[in-house]
Amino acid sequence: MLGIAALSPTYTLHSETFMMRAFIQNLPKAELHVHLEGTLEPELSFALATRNGVKLDHDTPEALIAAYDFHDLPSFLKIYYKAMEVLLTEQDFFDMSWAYLKKTREQNVLYCEMFFDPQAHTGRGVAFDTVIQGIHRAQVQAASELGVESQLVMCFLRELSAESAMQTLLASLSYKEWIVGVGLDSEEKNNPPIKFAEVFARARSEGYRLTMHCDVNQLNTLLHIRQCLDDIRVDRIDHGINSLEDPAICAEIARRGLGLTVCPVSNRFVVQNLTGEEIRKMMALGMKATINSDDPAYFRAYMNENLFALAEEAGFEQAEIAQLVRNSFDVAWLSDERRQHYLDLLDRRLG
Ligand code: HPA
Ligand code: ZN
Numbered sequence: 001m002l003g004i005a006a007l008s009p010t011y012t013l014h015s016e017t018f019m020m021r022a023f024i025q026n027l028p029k030a031e032l033h034v035h036l037e038g039t040l041e042p043e044l045s046f047a048l049a050t051r052n053g054v055k056l057d058h059d060t061p062e063a064l065i066a067a068y069d070f071h072d073l074p075s076f077l078k079i080y081y082k083a084m085e086v087l088l089t090e091q092d093f094f095d096m097s098w099a100y101l102k103k104t105r106e107q108n109v110l111y112c113e114m115f116f117d118p119q120a121h122t123g124r125g126v127a128f129d130t131v132i133q134g135i136h137r138a139q140v141q142a143a144s145e146l147g148v149e150s151q152l153v154m155c156f157l158r159e160l161s162a163e164s165a166m167q168t169l170l171a172s173l174s175y176k177e178w179i180v181g182v183g184l185d186s187e188e189k190n191n192p193p194i195k196f197a198e199v200f201a202r203a204r205s206e207g208y209r210l211t212m213h214c215d216v217n218q219l220n221t222l223l224h225i226r227q228c229l230d231d232i233r234v235d236r237i238d239h240g241i242n243s244l245e246d247p248a249i250c251a252e253i254a255r256r257g258l259g260l261t262v263c264p265v266s267n268r269f270v271v272q273n274l275t276g277e278e279i280r281k282m283m284a285l286g287m288k289a290t291i292n293s294d295d296p297a298y299f300r301a302y303m304n305e306n307l308f309a310l311a312e313e314a315g316f317e318q319a320e321i322a323q324l325v326r327n328s329f330d331v332a333w334l335s336d337e338r339r340q341h342y343l344d345l346l347d348r349r350l351g
Contacts, residue, residue: 024307028345030328031112033261037084038295039100048086093134101142107304112150119157128171151180158191165199181209188218193227211236254286259331263294265301276314290328
């Protein structure tokens with residue numbers, strides 16, 4: 001376990017901030033909403049571009065970061081899809097996944113459920129097998145060498161057709177043991193959950209858990225959340241901030257114990273604040289809000305930086321942070337035994 005010495009440059013921090021950062025660093029944590037392709041750091045992009053002979057639009061990682069100009073979902077997705085063109089071989093998917101899993105170990109994130117977007121690769125001629133073999137190899141190595149446990153959630157790109165999602169689902173069945181659930185991401189406008197009702201029904205019948213993005217402030221967001229609850233009957237909702245606009249939806253989410261994977265720093269790019277008040281409201285209403293990084297290489301914030309931001313900019317106390325972390329283990333797609341293992345670790349740390 002990493003101690004206070006791992007926090008740098010701590011000596012410049014006010015002592016209260018220092019104590020809070022140490023508290024956050026040392027908590028055993030889980031991450032439930034991270035896109036593996038969103039963990040592709042600019043430095044690795046350049047290394048892969050060189051290895052694969054791909055030309056990037058920028059000359060240095062710094063210039064690439066300087067061009068990160070997102071203010072809404074479409075402007076983010078444009079940059080996200082362009083950047084992943086450097087991912088071509090099994091080793092590339094391994095390197096990206098391994099880098100993320102090493103980062104989680106450094107941050108004391110001991111368990112993660114990671115999204116991947118197979119259609120973003122098969123659509124470029126990269127085989128499903130290449131993608132998943134590379135990711136899976138990194139997961140196995142992370143479990144044995146780092147003690148980080150992880151599971152994969154396969155996302156469908158919602159701007160593509162339901163037929164394409166179904167084909168992807170069928171292709172995934174040979175790797176069913178490596179995938180815990182399915183999700184829905186990418187362009188939400190005019191792509192409601194109901195478009196994928198049949199695909200998600202089939203996914204459930206194959207034993208997959210179900211989640212879907214209901215990104216912050218999207219067109220028809222309450223309708224999308226309702227469809228998630230009533231038509232798709234999801235096991236979790238990704239983001240879901242706008243559910244607070246409808247008391248009946250909040251009550252239903254609380255009653256079912258559904259997790260909401262909130263991504264504060266990601267939200268800040270879209271709504272210019274961390275949605276700290278919304279997270280507090282969810283907790284007050286008994287909704288299981290969890291904190292996540294979404295696309296950490298792009299938003300320049302992994303799990304701990306999201307929690308530091310809530311503490312330092314939204315005034316979250318230690319007890320609130322601990323509750324959010326507990327919620328993640330509560331709603332994770334773990335066996336009862338593994339869940340209890342992590343909750344015991346958390347309780348021991350909290351004393
Ligand atoms: N929202 C929707 N699709 C995505 C995201 C996101 O935050 N990140 C990667 N694909
Ligand atoms: Zn997301």
